[in-house]
Amino acid sequence: MTKPQKTARNIVIALIAILVAGWMAQAWLFPPETKIGYVTAKPRIGHLADTVLASGTITASKLVSVGAQVSGQITALHVDLGDRIKEGDMIAEIDPSTQQNDLLDAEAALANITAQLAAKQAELRQAQLDYTRQKKMRALDASPQEDFDAAEATLAVTKAEITALKAQIDQAKIALDTAQIDLGYTEIRAPMDGTVVALAVKEGQTVNAAQSTPTIIKLAQLDTMTVEAEISEADVIRVHEGQPVSFTILGDRTTKYESTLRAIEPAPDGIEDDDDNTDDDAVYYNGLFDIDNPDHRLRVWMTAEVIITLNDVDNALIVPSAALIGPDTNGNYSVRVLDEKGDAIEKPVTVGLNTNIDAQIINGISETDDVVIGATSGATASSQSVRRGPGGMF
Template identity: 45%
Template sequence: MLVALAVLYQHFFAKSRDPQYLTATVARADLENAVLATGTLQASKQVDVGAQVSGQLKSLKVKLGDNVKKGQWLAEIDPVISQNELRQAEANVDNLSAQKRSTAAQLMQAELAFKRQQQMLSDDATARQDYEAAVATLNVQRANLAAFDAQIREARIKIETARANLGYTRIVAPIDGEVVAIVTQEGQTVIAQQQAPVILKLAELDTMTVKAQVSEADVIRIHAGQTAYFTILGEPDKRYYGKLRAIEPAPQNFLDMQGGAGGMGGGSSKPNTAVFYNALFDVPNPGHRLRISMTAQVNILLGTASNALYIPVAALGAKDKDGTYAVRVLGADNKVATRKIRAGINNNVKVEVLAGLREGERVILGDASEPAGAAAAASGAEH
């Protein structure tokens, strides 16, 4: 009887003391290691179209969403004041020209008088004082004529300025693009003093620029020329690809604090403020599906591998001096063996296996007796 009980105990209870492991199967997949960032979409070109002269906005020639060509007439500031200023400048030139002709006639008269006095002085037929008066009159008339020449040149400059200001009342498109905002409505008065008031905004939407904010911890791992892609909230399964064009040398908070002042004193960031650098890349936008200020979930690729062997990162053991990792492998007979593997791409979830494992083998992630949190962290775990 005791022998039978011992056999039953050995069969049912001794097995339960065998080690139980969480395992994952060595499998294949496309892997990528990427820097993740959040970005915003901007037009590749965006221009604030403003007024360079003051006056009432007489008419708008376009509406929101219109596509325009460079040089196309967009709006008109009431030209009456500018037209009058041009006419006044032209009249001033005419007036000065008439005065110049009068002065030229007086100069001719002064030259004749001077010649007579000069001849008479040589013949002792006039007083020295009269001769000197003739010389002075001649010099004054010459100076007057030179002064009118200068005034006419100045008046002609005013004509050019008035003509330019009249031209500014006709506002034309500086680029090809789409009207994305109308800031000033017909009938409003604009005052162009220290800066040009904005009438409307144009954007070139055939190409969009992604401005991705990359943390200071990741920015040292990226460079111009790397492949990047992003998804948008409304279309999370569609990827838009591009190549990094540039990484701005100054962080975003530095640019915000400078505020265009150009000073270097405010360049330090506040303590405990996260620092992000803008990485820029362009993507084509046929049909203008992508819009200004959309949020982009950006991946900047550091490395990729197609159909690569991989295991969960949780399976990696200690790294050896030769760069290999120790991995525990569970055999078909439930025996554990330690292997050394060479690892490739590691995205902190999956790691590429370059050598040391075969597809279908099972690697140990941990013991089944470990806390639930540790087990959950082991991606792709199997019992």
């Protein structure tokens, strides 16, 4: 290769190197503008509800502990677990021997005092005659004053003794009534219609009612159940009687039971045990509502997953709450939507119900708008539609 050819080649190589270096410098110092991509969502028409979630326990609408009011051995038990019984049905019998003897003692004591009263009334008649006779004789000065005074005192004492005996008779009648009642307590009967949900004793067992009433059975009315929903102190101020509630149970999450909140207990659980709540445990208040249970599918102590509806709207135009811009100082909101060129423009809107997850738009946009809920510069789209402006990948 001649020297002029080498020189020309070197010049070409140098020019190429300069062009490459210039292009790289331009790319480094002046990168091309990247078009922002937007994550959007279409507004939808649907039902929107603001709710409070709570965990609840299902209990019987009435749950009664039927106990023994007298001590003794259970000689007969007439019910079994799960039995449905009627008010007045015999539940159990306690050996009545002690109570029968007490009744006989009370009857004898009343008869004894009654006989004493009859004898004392006879003495009263004699004392009255003696007093009358002594009074006449004393008027004629035919007997000493001492005899009249003694007759008068005897009459007064006899009347007082009769008054005391009458009071003792009243006490004896009360004792007799108590003995008859105690004898009746040896037959334990159902105080209401219900289902036997617990048996606390067995036939042949001895119960002692001296200090507290021992439980024989627990009787529950299961046709109507009560749900005790634990509402946190953060939510309870927004909850009130009459709000609609629904719940599901752990064994069947597809069946929804619906009712109305009946009451909210004014104090949290445990107040009867700890009046000065100084620990750091969360505070919950029980919200109460009832539910029909004709087939007894709901059982005592089941767990209920409760939803309390604070407010709801049907046929609402709904957008994600994340799309809202605001409120401003005047309490106004706006959202960004894409125009025909794919650019985001801001539109003022009127917001109705806002659950902080979804929000109702009363006016300002329509179902056809693409509402911006976020921006992205990457190429990976989310599960919602991604639109990019001109020059983008899509």
